[in-house]
Amino acid sequence: MNPPDHLVLIVDDDERICQALTDLLESQGLSAVAFRSAGGYLAYARPDVPACLILDVQLPDINGLEFQRQISEGDHPPVVFVTGHGDIPSSVRAIKRGAVDFLTKPFRGPELIEAIHAALAQDRRLRQEKAELEELRQRLCRLTPREREVLPLMVSGLLNKQAAAELGISEITFQVHRGKVMQKMEAASLADLVRMAERLRIPVTHSRRKAS
């Protein structure tokens, strides 16, 4: 059997809930794996596919909300909370920390499926963005030190003359570096390069007006 293109991770201490959720998700063609505790989930070697995490608020080893806070720093899929009895402050906290949804048991099937799909979509998008960013980083790594000095000056919008003066090199030399940067970063236009620099959080250090 081919590895699935997605995975729903379930963490709930109640065996019956785990079974029911797995069954429901499978009936919808979704791959699911269930864990009875937060520790079991952490120990699992997660496949590198879009995923989402269905988290019970009352876990045997830790409070679900606290667990969400702990994993928020790391590389974990979006969370959908389910709880026996939801209260407004808890749900607000969960959503603020990025939970996709906060469902109260017993939940309606479609509602849950919808939330799972939303979460998977979000994870796909995140994974996509992350992959793109990773690609841009790869490209950035290919630049020489001089080219890495040239890039910020380019995206700052300086004239070639100004930028060359800034670096203490001739305008011709600067134009050569500039061409290499555009080529290595696979940028179609200067606007494209500016967008890339933004995603790579390369600061705009100079202003054309300031220099003039």
Added chain:
Amino acid sequence: MSISSVVEDGGTDAPGRGVGHEARLIVNSMPGLGWSADPSGRFVHFGLRAREYAGIPADADGIGGEDGFGWTHLLHPDDVDRATGAWLRCVDSGDPFETEFRIRRCDGSHRWFRASAQAACDGQGRTTGWYGTMIDIEEQRQVQEALGRSERQLRLLVDTIPALAWSTTSDGEVSYASRRMLDYLGLSGEEPFPMPVDAMHPDDVPAFRRAWAAAAEAGSPLAFTCRLRRGDGDYRWHEGRAEPVRDQSGRVIQWCGVNIDVDERQKVEEALRTSAQQLRLLIETIPALVWCVTPEGEPSYLSKQLMGLTQAELESPDGTWLGGAIQAFVHPDDAPALRESLMHSFRTGDPFRMKYRHRRSDGIYRWVEGRALALRAGDGRIVQWYGVLVDIDDETRGQEELRRAQDRLARASQLTSLAELSASIAHEINQPLAAVVTTSHACQHWLSADPPNIPRALAASERIIRDANGAAAVVNRIRALFQRSEAARQPADMNEVIAEVCQLLRGELAARNVRVETDLERNLPPALVDRVQMQQVLVNLIRNGIDAVASPDGASRPLSLRSRRDDAGRIVIEVRDEGAGVLDTERIFEPFFTTREFGMGMGLTIARRIVEAHDGRLWAAPNQPAGAVFTFAIPAEEGEPP
């Protein structure tokens, strides 16, 4: 003198007749009862007066008898041997005869005589005869005997009285010590008397010397206390008294005194002193303040801190020490209740007990528990009140915490069917329900798939049945939780249950400043109850009572608890308050009825259910003059004698 001259004169004559004739003359003229004897000691003549005395006819010859010793028949039988022996020794030695004995008078009575005789010698120093006389000393003898008896009596007296008797010269040298004194000192009486101070404990000598000097100076009676060394070396405490004896001119010639052994008493007194001192030290050291007051409210003993009342502080409204003390030491919020409670105790003699805030010397108010008990005389009259104050501040604060925790717990258990536990119950039921709903959706999907996945749908429906049954089981379990089985019922003394609840609520009562007065009938028969449930009922009723009477200003009225047995043999418990009272004595038992800001209004409902489950009744009625009385009656355990 005349005897010897006559004898000497007679000595010139031929021995025998001449002497005999003269001797008779001499003998008759001698004072007393005269007599004469020959050199070998045989009686020759017995004077006329002697014959008269003994009743011997004048013509009867030879009182000396055939052997010259007939006279001994006249002697008292007890004196015969002694007198005869003495006489023969003198005759042998020629020494003058001098002895005393009794002679029978003519009337048969005996009188004492002193007999004396001397030998008469011739020129060559040979004994020619004896002349003697006997003087009547009967009266003298009687006086002497009386004196001897009286002295013996006196000595017996002195030696018998349980004291050491002694006398000294005016200089203080011991001149007499009674037998007891000698025995005590371990002396035989042969050796010279020691100086009085020699037998004294060295530590006591200076004081004795001072006392002696003062008494001698003034000639006044002497009194002293000292330790005297006994023969075995032990020192025992003695108390001495002595009086001076004066001569006719008034000069002190000696001192007579007695020492009485007061060792036991002294030791008891010392032990008492030590124990009193220790007690005082203890009282001042124990972490509690102690006070004793007379029934009139005047202090008879106070711990140091309580003594530090200044005169200004004593100027209380009522001018008494107690009033001043309350004003000075008791938190103003607690003072009225304390005063009332104390006055109540003073009036009735009931023990006093109250928690209140007491001002420490640094001005900080701390919670203390004050208690006082009355000491009664044999006739029941109160002679003294004994009180203590114990600092319970930390404890009270701790208890306050504990109480809050208990409160939360109690509240949770009160609302088992409703609030706090509803969360956990909801969770218990929700889990299987959530599984059921979720699996139902899955089942639906399996069935509506194309083609339908029947095996998975069947598996899902099986789990639905399983989980739905699980939910039902939870509900049953919860119901069982509320219907505590009757097996939990045990015979219990309801007075004990009341005491337990009072103990449980003690902190709360103190915090709310509510006093509970109990009037419990002795020897209540046991009741078959679930003890915990009965406690819940009482806690509920007492809490209601506290809420009814407690007031923020601290001047709350007491709550009264009463137990008794009614005519039907049931056990009746009353909780009576003088609060605002209840408007509708039935509605208050309805669920969710509450007059309070917080509360579910379930307490009385549950209490009534519990009492009814015990075949009892719980009802409310107005109290006179104000407030409400909640009463419940439950049957006593069956089979018990009424």
